Amino acid sequence: MIKSLLHKIQEQQLKTFTSLNDFRSQKPLPTKRRGLYWFWTDLSNAELEQTITLENTKEVPIGKLVKYRKGLSCIADVKKDNFKIVYNGIGGYRTPSKSFGLRERINQEISCNDYRTGTLNLNRMFSLENWAISYFDFDDKENIEILKVLNSNETYIEFAKELENLWRLEFGTPILCRH
DSSP: OHHHHHHHHHHHHHHTOEEHHHHHHHOOSOSSOOEEEEEEEOSOHHHHHTOOOOTTSOBOOHHHHHHHHTTOTTBOOOEETTEEEEEEEEESOSSTTSSOOHHHHHHHHHSOOOTTSOBOOHHHHSOGGGEEEEEEETTSHHHHHHHGGGOOOSOHHHHHHHHHHHHHHHHOBOTTOOO
16 A cells, blocks of 8 residues: 555656756745655766765755765665656645745755755755756645545654655665755
8 A cells, every 4th residue: 555655656746847947937836735845956976976065054965975875775766857866855834824835845955045954955056957856745636635545643744754754765765865
């Protein structure tokens, strides 16, 4: 049951694949939503390894992670259109009525100067032309049907974290994920 659910989530998130520039300009994902997201890049690992993270911030240490994980066997190898998945995470609150959601979390990964916030901070280090995003919106009507198999009384955050971890077990851990 869970493996089938993970493959349905994978199928749905691939349908949302879009460049970061299109994501930011066209805004295909409504605000105040909950779900999972995946960052993709067409940059090589050698190029990513040259990335320097700002000190005293919670920026993802991209160069360091790529260097330390070089050649490991459980790194995600999911590709689409010359892009590969390098990061994934969770966005949104327990209920969709809160003001901070999935789209807002994705935008935080693109550009965030708050030293307390964990972020890729892609806009500071890269051309966004080399990046894409995909997501699984828990609040989309079609996806709500997919998630019904969970029949869960757990809070959103609990089962979102579990689905994120299970996805990584099935498809591999994206090379830039720290936790």
